[in-house]
Amino acid sequence: MRQLLFVYNATAGPGHALLDSLHKVLSPGTYPCTLCGLTYGLTSMRPEWKAFLRTLPLPARFLYRDQLPDTYPALVGQPLSAVFIEDEAGQVAPLVTAADMQPLDLPGLMALLRQRLGGALAESKTSALL
Numbered sequence: 758m759r760q761l762l763f764v765y766n767a768t769a770g771p772g773h774a775l776l777d778s779l780h781k782v783l784s785p786g787t788y789p790c791t792l793c794g795l796t797y798g799l800t801s802m803r804p805e806w807k808a809f810l811r812t813l814p815l816p817a818r819f820l821y822r823d824q825l826p827d828t829y830p831a832l833v834g835q836p837l838s839a840v841f842i843e844d845e846a847g848q849v850a851p852l853v854t855a856a857d858m859q860p861l862d863l864p865g866l867m868a869l870l871r872q873r874l875g876g877a878l879a880e881s882k883t884s885a886l887l
Contacts, residue, residue: 761817766790766837792838
């Protein structure tokens, strides 16, 4: 199934979420999860991000780094936070890397995702025709 994989550079679980929220507030410059920092406020997903996700042409799946060994072992060791695209065959490729995401704000992330998704989807349609 084609989908987007949003992988947080954070550990899953409510206790970790609380610690992450405190870290974002107390020391945002050292907070390691760029995706979390851009898309979440103190306690919940930013409304504009939530609305943006509903406009995406592919379903989105959200994972934490500690979930990768069981679900996508090939992604272990990839710099995170990152967004990947998975094709019908289960092949996963980076769409937005950790380096791409680092300098962005939320509108910049949404614009980059729109741009790269447009290119990736157009490319997959072209290769399907060949």
